[in-house]
Amino acid sequence: MAISTRPSQWAIPLGVSLGVPIGLYITFILLGAFPFFQRHFLYAHRINTLFWHNLNKPEYWGFARNQVTPFSLTTVDEETIYAWHILPLPTYVRHEDKLQAQQPGFSDDITKTASFKLLKDDPEARLVIYFHGNAGHIAQGFRSESYHTLTDSSCYHVLAIDYRGFGKSTGTPSETGLLHDGAAAVDWAMHVAGIPASRIIIMGQSLGTAVTSAVAEHFALQGVEFAGVILIAGFSSLPTLLSSYAAAGFIPVLSPLRLIPPLLRFFQSFIVDKWKSADRLAHVVSLTQTRLRLTFIHAKNDLEIPCHESDALFKSAASAIIHEDLDDDSFSSWKELRTLRRDDGTFIATATGDPDIVIREELVPYGGHNEVMMSAAVSLAVMRSFGLDASSS
Template identity: 35%
Template sequence: MASLLKKAHYLPTGLVGLYGLILVLLTLPPIQREALFLHHVRFPFFADFSNPERYGLAPFKTRNLKLETSDGESIGAWHVLPRSIYTSTNPFPPQSPLGEEVFDQALKDRPTLIYFHGNAGNRAIAHSVRAYSGFSNYLDCNVLAVDYRGFADSSGTPSEAGLLSDARAAYDFVHGKIFSGKSAGANPQSTREADQQIIVAGHSLGTGVVSALAGRLASEGRSPRAIVLISPFTSLKELLTSYKLFRFIPILGPLSSFPKAQRWFHSFIYHPFDSKTALTNTTSPILLLHAINDMSIPPSHSADLFTFLSRPHATKLVEETTYEGWGIVRSFDRGSEKGGEVVWWEGRKGGHNNLGWAEGSLDLIKRIARL
């Protein structure tokens, strides 16, 4: 008994030592990259991206693409047709692959939602496929789903700058197709019209990518039709104070009593994904979707983003509507010249992965994107 008590005495010391070791390891760039992106967790494993029907999409509704980035990487993507265009095929359902011209024309005829998934997994993961189905059928949009560099069948190694390049390649691909390769950049009106046909949406890690992309576009005086952030975080620095690795290992939260130590570890964040700063000058309608039972990213991050976005418009009235059993919708209108609505849904259910494709969420996306 005495021996057991003596051993138990060392347990707290061992746990503190293990925690310290984890923190030190996370300051190493390769370890931090693996922990943040989890890009080697390629679930579903051995996915056959050339046959998206295997993962729940309708026959020949989706084309498999490879997009080239400005720095020479090749990223995998799926383009899912809007329902109205898919159901107009003859015969229906189609019995063989549709021509590239059908997909290209669809990008001109209907708005496109570009979707950026979270860490781990790939574009064939079940909850993402459910989202594509909802977007393409309920919203009647094209969907372009992108796998970042280092994920799935994409080349390269992930980084914040790299993922932003991937996002820009996807955006430029859609933008260029709308005008069939014409030089829209020489015509500001045409550029704005094309931007207004594109919705950018991200889930989890993808919200950092979408925010960075929207911020980059805003610096060029450009605005997508809408920005949709599903289970977003304010910045990686703020997330690490609340995030638990593998859902039980706290990262920087225990250091809150030691501000200097916490700031020191903050200096080793190589991929900050500062969504707050990136969204500052954006002028697109913004939708935040977050469930209170999200076990990965605390819903306080959406509350913080909503408050941050509302501060420059403090005189605007925030409207709040409670829906029994479903959640609370809060919104304010910045005015058409400053970006229109900002809407935040604080959902009762949905966890981390099961809210972007749900019916109520799709209604809010339809509202924010004016579809």
């Protein structure tokens, strides 16, 4: 009896169904080897809702009239960076009549506005400088909600920026460029608004944690120490992250290549912007002369950046305290002695050192990659950084 050599009726559909995604993945990886495409994939800065959202009308996102003042900053390399200054509502309500009378919308000279004067003329004003993640613009998605969380019932002003190439900002994003953007925000806060670093927190989420780490190191080299440095859903370095990162929570980047380590290292070598946050934060710790409050917050259910990335950041920073590069097992034992574990698998780890250094890592149960920004852990980290906890009273 002859044996049929015809392919199974399922073979062709199966081959197509497997071949298409594999082909797309290979195309994506090959395009990512070129800096132009790589930066578009990484920063996703062209994906935004500017076509139907007017950033100069913050009331759309639930802010009071003139609670937010849109304006622009200029970087050292002459890029124009779009920014929001957001007033805390307790301050707003005390000066509501004056603020209601202010001309709304974008300010060509923010120093002439009532909102700016409420920041500059208050000797106790505290400022959170917020660096957002990739894609979108300054108010896209959950970002406006995170500003509300920080300002609705607190005394904190917020300064948020769109990096170069994002939203209404000029230029094209790169690691060096985003560092310039972050430094411009801090320089504006200290030298235009007159807020000392001791009353400034720099905070980042996702990609913004890399910007925050770079900015913290940049100013630590100048002897500047902030009230706090807070990183939410951070990562140790971009090459390390991409070996486990899933875009949108399910689209792998380099993780399939982990089965072939030499091939993984080969493609990692093409990554242009390294964003070595772990190394930078260790340097910040080593440069600290007076005080440092460094906080890592991550959600256990973060599907985009795995929470072990914050473990790596904590290890790097804490190792700079103990001046010893412990192996993984030794460090785990050291960390366990300084960890409070909860029955839901979350924890708080705290490392302290001299002069006055407190490094804290908190794993929270919920919030995913983005909504974790609205968790109480973030607001509490701000309070501790500003010295409002019991241990600082």
